[in-house]
Amino acid sequence: xxxxxxxxxxxxxxxxxxxxxxxxxxxxxxxxxxxxxxxxxxxxxxxxxxxxxxxxxxxxxxxxxxxxxxxxxxxxxxxxxxxxxxxxxxxxxxxxxxxxxxxxxxxxxxxxxxxxxxxxxxxxxxxxxxxxxxxxxxxxxxxxxxxxxxxxxxxxxxxxxxxxxxxxxxxxxxxxxxxxxxxxxxxxxxxxxxxxxxxxxxxxxxxxxxxxxxxxxxxxxxxxxxxxxxxxxxxxxxxxxxxxxxxxxxxxxxxxxxxxxxxxxxxxxxxxxxxxxxxxxxxxxxxxxxxxxxxxxxxxxxxxxxxxxxxxxxxxxxxxxxxxxxxx
Ligand SMILES: Nc1nc2c(c(=O)[nH]1)N[C@H]1C(S)=C(S)[C@@H](COP(=O)(O)O)O[C@H]1N2
Ligand SMILES: [Mo]
Numbered sequence: 001x002x003x004x005x006x007x008x009x010x011x012x013x014x015x016x017x018x019x020x021x022x023x024x025x026x027x028x029x030x031x032x033x034x035x036x037x038x039x040x041x042x043x044x045x046x047x048x049x050x051x052x053x054x055x056x057x058x059x060x061x062x063x064x065x066x067x068x069x070x071x072x073x074x075x076x077x078x079x080x081x082x083x084x085x086x087x088x089x090x091x092x093x094x095x096x097x098x099x100x101x102x103x104x105x106x107x108x109x110x111x112x113x114x115x116x117x118x119x120x121x122x123x124x125x126x127x128x129x130x131x132x133x134x135x136x137x138x139x140x141x142x143x144x145x146x147x148x149x150x151x152x153x154x155x156x157x158x159x160x161x162x163x164x165x166x167x168x169x170x171x172x173x174x175x176x177x178x179x180x181x182x183x184x185x186x187x188x189x190x191x192x193x194x195x196x197x198x199x200x201x202x203x204x205x206x207x208x209x210x211x212x213x214x215x216x217x218x219x220x221x222x223x224x225x226x227x228x229x230x231x232x233x234x235x236x237x238x239x240x241x242x243x244x245x246x247x248x249x250x251x252x253x254x255x256x257x258x259x260x261x262x263x264x265x266x267x268x269x270x271x272x273x274x275x276x277x278x279x280x281x282x283x284x285x286x287x288x289x290x291x292x293x294x295x296x297x298x299x300x301x302x303x304x305x306x307x308x309x310x311x312x313x314x315x316x317x318x319x320x321x322x323x324x325x326x327x328x
Contacts, residue, residue, distance in 0.1 A: 057135075057160045057222030059142035074216055074241070074314045076144045082155035084224050086297045091231045092149065093250055094198045095184065095191035107230035110190060112251075115235045119167065121256035122177035127170070131221055131235050138166035142225075143218055145241035147248070148280045148309045154294045159239055160222035165213045173209065173257045180212040181205075181262035182238060183254040191251075199265050205238065205249035206262035206276065208318075216241055216314050219252070242311040244278040275328040279319070280309035284328050 061070075070076040091103035096110075117134070120126040129137075140160045148154045168180070186202040188194040194201045211217065218239040221228055228234040233250025240247050246266050256262075266274035273287055282292045282305040293302040308315050319327075 055227050056225055057140050057227050058225060059160045060139040061141055072313075074145075074311050075141070077146055077156060077310070079146070079156050080298075081144060081158055082297055087155060087157055087223060088229055088231060090153075090297060092245065093193075093231055093233070095193045095201075095203065095251070096231070097193055098198055104229075104231045106192070107234075110230035110234060110251075112230075112235040115253075117236065117252055117255060119171045119255045119257075121181070121258050122174045123257050124172035124174060125170070129167070134162050134167065134219060134221065134236065137170050138162040140221060143216075143220075143239070143241075145216075145218075145239060146309050146311075147239075147241060147245055148294060148305065149245040150274070150278070150286060150291075152289060152291065152294050152305075154296050154303070154305075155298075156296075158224055159218060159220040160225060161218040161220035161236075161239065163215060164217045164219050164238070165215065167219060167255075168209075168212060168257075171257075176259050177257035178209055179258050179261055180207050180209060181254075181256045181258050182207075182249045182252055183256075184249055185251050185253045199269060202253075203249055203265045204262065205247055205264050207240065207247075208261075209257070210318055211240070211315075214315060214318065216311060242279060242308040242315045244274075244280060246274065247278050277319075277324075277327045279315075279324065279328075280305060281307055281324055281328070283307070284325055 067076065071078065089104050090100050092100060093103045093107060096103050096106035115131060117129045118126075119129060127133075140162060142158060142160050144156060144158045146154060147157050164180075182205045184201075184203040185191065186194065188201075207217070219236055220233075220239045221236050223229065223232055228236065233248070233252075236252050237250040238248050238252065247264075261276055264274075264276055266278075267276055280291075285291050291305055294305045296303050306312075
């Protein structure tokens with residue numbers, strides 16, 4: 001999310017240019033054999049348990065559920081999944097570096113053993129949860145979602161994770177809880193980008209409580225059946241597929257139920273460019289670029305951007321009567 005034209009993240013730089021570089025191609029080849037093993041495993045074991053330590057997070061989807069049902073809920077899209085090499089090598093994660101193609105290397109040694117998430121604020125049962133606790137609250141499910149960055153590139157990502165609603169139900173929000181605030185780890189030793197002033201640290205995000213409770217909203221702990229890679233927000237990050245990618249806060253350490261709209265990192269940085277809602281909307285342009293179309297990573301040509309990123313059936317009700325130009 002650049003605010004100056006010199007940034008390596010400038011939205012006018014065609015993402016395809018990055019992928020012709022040797023390093024990315026090599027990384028793709030190295031990952032190939034791992035990916036093949038993981039998908040073979042899923043093929044023979046469609047319903048199984050979680051083994052996070054072994055680096056896998058296997059989704060336990062309802063075997064009774066048809067593809068049609070999953071499509072109707074928005075849990076699956078009828079579009080090609082983005083290749084894993086792109087998901088793993090084209091990232092925004094300013095805690096490590098602002099250069100998308102360098103995040104994977106910069107984050108490679110990020111240690112997440114013993115990770116805990118504090119869930120507190122306006123709740124009856126505050127809790128400190130490990131990743132295992134999350135998986136015990138709710139069995140991980142696979143969700144194949146579109147992901148649209150405000151910089152006008154997009155992917156289709158097979159996440160594995162736990163609906164946020166199940167976690168919030170477990171802590172019992174009180175009646176005055178109206179919003180949910182999220183916070184990324186603050187540790188400049190482990191996240192060297194936090195020694196720069198690229199953003200104010202820690203990265204913070206927020207949702208209205210009804211958005212947080214929507215069945216699409218996921219706490220993701222894996223991608224392509226493997227535990228969350230560092231560059232994508234290990235060990236747990238938020239996914240709200242109808243919103244711009246920056247709402248998907250990575251490496252979460254705290255979730256706090258609050259009464260007022262919480263501050264959010266990009267809104268703080270440039271309030272006229274990035275709003276609290278950040279719903280994908282082709283009719284509301286960013287002040288410095290159009291949101292009408294997008295570059296699907298790995299495709300040539302551009303696609304039309306869809307209102308709510310194509311999830312209107314699932315989320316349009318949340319915004320009934322709201323002026324989406326005002327609440328951008
Ligand atoms: N903590 C944190 N979360 C973050 C970011 C970040 O810099 N720091 N970048 C955001 C942006 S702009 C996008 S597009 C997505 C990118 O997720 P991905 O790298 O897994 O595709 O993460 C979001 N979450
Ligand atoms: Mo983004």
